[in-house]
Amino acid sequence: MSEPVVGYIHSTESFGSVDGPGVRFVTFMQGCRMRCEFCHNPDTWNIGGGKKITSQELLEEALRYRAFWGKKGGVTVSGGEPLLQVDFLIDFFKRCKAMGIHTTLDSCGMPFTYDEPFFSKFEELLEYTDLILLDIKHIDDEQHKKLTAWTNKNILQLAEYLSEKGQPVWIRHVLVPERSDYDEYLERLSEFVAGLKNVLKFEVLPYHRLGVYKWKNLGIPYKLEHIEPPTKERVANANRILRTQEYKGYLEV
Ligand code: SF4
Numbered sequence: 001m002s003e004p005v006v007g008y009i010h011s012t013e014s015f016g017s018v019d020g021p022g023v024r025f026v027t028f029m030q031g032c033r034m035r036c037e038f039c040h041n042p043d044t045w046n047i048g049g050g051k052k053i054t055s056q057e058l059l060e061e062a063l064r065y066r067a068f069w070g071k072k073g074g075v076t077v078s079g080g081e082p083l084l085q086v087d088f089l090i091d092f093f094k095r096c097k098a099m100g101i102h103t104t105l106d107s108c109g110m111p112f113t114y115d116e117p118f119f120s121k122f123e124e125l126l127e128y129t130d131l132i133l134l135d136i137k138h139i140d141d142e143q144h145k146k147l148t149a150w151t152n153k154n155i156l157q158l159a160e161y162l163s164e165k166g167q168p169v170w171i172r173h174v175l176v177p178e179r180s181d182y183d184e185y186l187e188r189l190s191e192f193v194a195g196l197k198n199v200l201k202f203e204v205l206p207y208h209r210l211g212v213y214k215w216k217n218l219g220i221p222y223k224l225e226h227i228e229p230p231t232k233e234r235v236a237n238a239n240r241i242l243r244t245q246e247y248k249g250y251l252e253v
Contacts, residue, residue: 001095007088008050009058010043010080014065020104020131020170021250022072025062029088032081034110035149036137037223038176040211044080055092062101074102074130083111086121093128106133108148109155131200132169134159138180139189147179156192163196170201170250175230175238177207186241193242200249204238206230 008030016026028041030050039045062075075096082089082105093103105125113119136155138144144152162169171193175181193202207229215222230238239245 001098002091004054004056004095005088005091006052006054007058007085007092009053010041010050012058012061015068016076019076019078019106020074020133021102022070022074023065023068024073024076024104025065025069026076026078026106027058027062029077029079029082029085031084032079032108032110033084033150034081034108034137036108036174037147037179038174038207040208040214041080042211042218042220043214047084055088055095058092059095059099062096063099066101069102072102074104076104076106076133078106078133079108081108081110083107083109083122086111086118086125090121090125090128093125097128102130103128104131104133105129106135108135108137109158110150112154112158112161114157126165126167130168132162132167133172134162134169135172135174136189136193137174139185139192143179143185147176159192159196163198166198168200168249169196169198170203171196171199171247172203172205173238173242174205174207175235176224177227177230177234179224179227181230181234181238183237183241186238190242199247202242202244202247204235204242204244206235 010028010030013026016024019026030044031047032045096103138147141152212222
């Protein structure tokens with residue numbers, strides 16, 4: 001194996017249980033260019049920051065927990081936005097796959113482009129990626145821009161590209177009152193996701209306020225101050241419109 005690649009991480013979680021199948025070692029990469037109003041990790045945004053680590057060092061750290069992964073578990077790389085450090089991901093996942101470890105990428109898709117050099121690198125990354133958790137933050141481009149400060153065009157393109165390739169994905173959608181929690185938007189999202197051929201799971205993540213203190217600590221104004229998490233009824237409504245129960249492929253893997 002060639003020289004390990006250097007990356008910048010925010011933190012790790014030894015026993016993650018929500019970012020992919022089974023028990024997982026989750027790495028939160030440093031750096032993100034989106035600015036989601038509901039972000040609960042604004043401390044990962046700064047691209048120049050984080051802890052420097054090599055892919056081999058991260059692998060060795062992850063391997064300490066291998067005994068807990070069972071058949072389904074493995075490693076997940078999340079963020080921040082991990083695709084901003086695609087060279088590091090390729091090298092880390094390559095090392096993981098050489099050891100038979102299940103790899104999951106948790107991404108908002110923002111860096112995706114068909115332009116080079118990114119696209120070829122992304123293709124290479126897919127060779128070592130078992131599962132992608134892709135966030136679709138808003139189906140409407142104008143609303144997406146307001147909510148995240150970025151277009152959804154290339155993100156939807158990524159979803160379609162992964163569908164064509166048959167790359168397994170879980171789609172995740174944060175349900176935010178006054179932002180994405182409108183039947184019209186949910187219906188459009190439902191239609192879009194139904195057109196994809198590779199969705200093993202479709203999850204509604206109710207907006208929560210657990211990261212608000214971080215915005216305060218960082219001195220960044222928090223625009224959703226007045227918004228409460230969605231009610232149980234609205235979450236059930238979203239699940240019904242999005243037909244999330246029909247995406248059961250993840251149970252078979
Ligand atoms: S993409 Fe993720 S890390 Fe980036 S701002 Fe949005 S929620 Fe936060």
